[in-house]
Amino acid sequence: MTTDETPVRRRRGASMADVARLAGVSGQTVSRVANGRRNVDEATRDRVLAAMREVGYRPNSAARALRNGQFRSIGVIAFELSSFGNTRTLDAIAAAATSSGYAVNLIPVLHGTPHDLSGAFDRLGEQAVDGVIILIEAHRLDEADVQMPEGMPVVVIDSNADLDYPVVDTDQAQGSRLATEHLLDLGHRTVWHLGGPEDSYAASRRLRSWRQTLIDHGCPVPPVLTGDWSAGSGYAAGRKLAADPDVTAVFAANDQMALGLLRALHEAGRAVPEDVSVVGFDDMEEAAQFWPPLTTIRQFFPEVARRSVDALIEGIRTGEHHHQPVAVGTELVVRASTAPPRR
C-alpha cells in the first residue's frame, strides 16, 4: 500500500536553534519568547524577536505536537458537502475552531458506503487531530462497524441521542412543530409533509414531530411523501402533491426540496400561496429569493458549531465528556409562500 519511494524534499526553515544563535541566547529562551512566557527580560525578548524576524522563524508544529502530545487540531468527518446544512455547519465549525486556536482537518468520506466510511476512520487514527466532529448521519456509523481510535474524543452532530458520544444538534422537533403550527394557525385543515430520506435521523425527527403536532391539534395525518433532500426529489414528490386538490399546505423537510416542490406547483398551475402554502426548513440564503419567497425554519448553524467545538475541546482537555445532548432552537421565518387557505 505504501511502497512507493517518494522523492522527499526537506523543507528546511529556521529553527529555534538558529534564532538562539543569532540572538546570542539559549534555545529555551527562544521557546519562552515564542510562547509568550513573561519571565524574560524586556531587552532579551526584543533581541529574540528581532532575530526571529530576521531569519523568518516559524514554530515547527510537528515538533511542537510531538513534544506536547497535542496537535491543536480537530477533524471533521463529513460526506460530500453538497448538502446545504453540512456546508454551513462546516463553515461555522471552522470559524469556531479557529477562534479557539484549533486548526480544522477535513476528512471526507468519499462514497458513503460502509467500506469507505471505515476507511475514513482507519485514516483517522493517523490523522494529526486531537478530536473529531462527526457530521454524518449516525445510523451510518452503526452500519460501518466503526472503531474509533481508543481515547479519541468525539462529538456527533446529529439528532440521535442513543449514541455513546456527546451529541449536538438543531432541535428538529421544535422546528418541525413551529412549521406545522404556523400552517395550522393560518387555518389550514391539515398539513402535508415532504420528508427527507428515511434513514436520516434528522428527517425522522422532523417527520415524527410533524405527525405529533397534527395529532395534538386533532388534524388528520395525510400520507407522507419521501425525498432525498435534493431539489430534484422535491420536484418529483411535488408533482404528486400538485395533482391532489385536497392539498393546501405542505411542510417540506428542507428548503431544497421545497424549491423543487414550488416548481412542480407552478408547472401544475397551482398558485403559491393562494392554492397551496409551502414551508421549508433550514433558511438557506436563497430561500428569500425563491418564487415566491419561502417561509421556512431558520437553523442557527453557528450556534450548533460553537457548541460542538466547545464540547469537543472540553473532551480533549479533560478526557471526559458530557452525555447531555445539546439541542439548539430554531426560528420561524415567515415569507410570502404561506397564507390562509382560499375559502
Place this chain on the structure above:
Amino acid sequence: MTTDETPVRRRRGASMADVARLAGVSGQTVSRVANGRRNVDEATRDRVLAAMREVGYRPNSAARALRNGQFRSIGVIAFELSSFGNTRTLDAIAAAATSSGYAVNLIPVLHGTPHDLSGAFDRLGEQAVDGVIILIEAHRLDEADVQMPEGMPVVVIDSNADLDYPVVDTDQAQGSRLATEHLLDLGHRTVWHLGGPEDSYAASRRLRSWRQTLIDHGCPVPPVLTGDWSAGSGYAAGRKLAADPDVTAVFAANDQMALGLLRALHEAGRAVPEDVSVVGFDDMEEAAQFWPPLTTIRQFFPEVARRSVDALIEGIRTGEHHHQPVAVGTELVVRASTAPPRR
C-alpha cells in the same frame, strides 16, 4: 497572545517501541513493516503485524512529520464557504487530496478584512501543511499585504494569471462566450449582463468576455448591472431590468443572482422565457429546479480541484512550479429559461 496555561492532557498511544518489544524485534523493523518496505522476512512481518494489532498501534503523525520534514497535508485558505462555487471546489479538493494521500487543513478567513487575511497567513506558517491552495479572489491578497512563508508551495484558484503563483481556474471567458452566444443564436438583438462584484477577477473575466462577444457579433453593448454574487443582489438588479421593456435576454454571472433575477421578473409580471430569457453560470444543483429551470454554464469543479491538487503536490515534491495557468473548460446546459424572443 499565547499566555494562557492550558491544562494539557497527553494522549498516550502505543509507539513503535511498544510494538517492537512485544514482537521481539527492533524499532527499526517495526518502522519497515509500517512503511511497507519489502526487505522484511515474511514471518517477522506477520509477528510485527500481530503485535501492532494487539497494542492498537497507530503511527504518530507528528513524529513522522518531524522526522520527514513533511506533513502530507495541504491547506486550503477560503472565505466563508457561503459561495456555492467555493464549497463545491473545497469538496472536490478534499476528495482529490485524500485520494493522493494528503490530508486537508481548512484555514478560514473570518471576516474578509485585510487584517483578518493577514492573520490567516500568519497562522499559516505554523500550520502543519506542506502547501496551500488559495480559494480567495487574488486581488484581496494584495490588499492584505500577505507574506507567504518562504518556500511554501502555493496554488491559486482564480482567474488572475498575473500572479507569481501557479493558477488554476475555470475558463471564465469561454463560459461567458458560450452563454452570450447561446442567447444571440436564439435571435436576441443583444444580451444584458448582471455581473459579479467589480473586485472579483472571475466576475471581470466573465464581463469582459460577454462584452467582447457582443462586439464580435456587432451587437450593441448595454450598460452593466453589478451584484455581489448573492441572490438578493440579483433581485435588486432584476427589478431594474424588469422595468425596461427592451430587455429580452440576460446573462447573470452566477446562478444565485439568476435566481433573484427570476423572482424580480416574476414579480414584475414578465414571463420567462417568453418575455425575457435568462442564463446563469455555475450549474449549481438547484438550477434545474428553478422556476423555470435555468439554462446555465456548467463548471467542472472536480476537474479544477484535481488540477490544483496535482499542481500543488508537484510543487511540494519538486520545489518548482509551472507558471503555465490552467484553464478548465465549461459546458452550456440548456433548460427552459431561454427561448427565442417574442416577435
Place this chain on the structure above:
DNA sequence: AGCCTCCATGTTTACGTCAACATTTCTGGC
C-alpha cells in the same frame, strides 16, 4: 576452503520543541 555478495535485522542519531531542573544575576533588607 576462502572470499564475496546479498539480505534480514540491529544500533545510533537527529529532526525541533519544551518541561524539569540547574545555574547565574539581580534586588532589597539589615
Place this chain on the structure above:
DNA sequence: GCCAGAAATGTTGACGTAAACATGGAGGCT
C-alpha cells in the same frame, strides 16, 4: 557589604520516527 530570595537564563533529555550505517549469517563462486 552580605545574604536570602526572586527573576532571568542555561542545560539536559525525551517525545516517536526513520535514514544512515553496522552487523551477522546464508549462499554462491572460483
